[in-house]
Amino acid sequence: MYYPSEELSSVIDYFRMTFKRHDIENFFETVLKMNIDSMLRERSSKYGYVEKFELDQIRVYLSAPGDERGIMIELGGQGCRQFEAVLKAQNHTWESFLRHARLEKGKATRFDIAVDDLKGYVDIPDCLHFTQLGYIRTRINEYGFNGSGKIGSRDVQGVSIYYGSKQSNLYFVMYQKKL
Numbered sequence: 630m631y632y633p634s635e636e637l638s639s640v641i642d643y644f645r646m647t648f649k650r651h652d653i654e655n656f657f658e659t660v661l662k663m664n665i666d667s668m669l670r671e672r673s674s675k676y677g678y679v680e681k682f683e684l685d686q687i688r689v690y691l692s693a694p695g696d697e698r699g700i701m702i703e704l705g706g707q708g709c710r711q712f713e714a715v716l717k718a719q720n721h722t723w724e725s726f727l728r729h730a731r732l733e734k735g736k737a738t739r740f741d742i743a744v745d746d747l748k749g750y751v752d753i754p755d756c757l758h759f760t761q762l763g764y765i766r767t768r769i770n771e772y773g774f775n776g777s778g779k780i781g782s783r784d785v786q787g788v789s790i791y792y793g794s795k796q797s798n799l800y801f802v803m804y805q806k807k808l
Contacts, residue, residue, distance in 0.1 A: 647701045649734065657682075661702075668684050685711055686707040752805070772790060774790050790802070
């Protein structure tokens with residue numbers, strides 16, 4: 630479990646990357662630098678991939694031989710923390726892994742960063758208000774929001790702002806939850 634210790638900190642919270650290749654054994658050896666034999670290997674139908682290689686929350690999918698999608702890495706929040714432990718054991722960081730993965734023709738298809746603001750530097754309801762007033766300048770032209778609270782009170786339980794579209798290359802979400 631991740632527990633922030635700084636007033637303002639961030640972690641990679643979800644990660645997907647694809648590689649247009651099918652040489653799975655070589656991929657594990659050269660890109661992930663992990664032993665494929667330590668992975669649970671099973672059939673899959675998720676996202677249309679035919680095989681899944683799994684070590685707890687670290688998941689790698691392989692498409693059928695004629696399917697150009699190739700290989701996909703998928704890491705949820707816990708998978709990201711586990712992969713960080715693998716990287717640390719290899720004397721690597723996310724930065725060095727991403728640099729190497731890009732050289733191997735990897736394409737990040739989803740990259741979520743969680744920013745924990747324990748001090749309250751950014752107030753999401755204020756960001757929503759400023760967006761509605763037109764104070765935000767961006768090439769993104771769509772936004773949405775969702776929130777909850779108590780009637781008759783300014784006490785906000787949680788607010789989310791969505792910038793962009795899920796179909797676009799950039800979709801940005803900011804949320805504040807009552808802890």
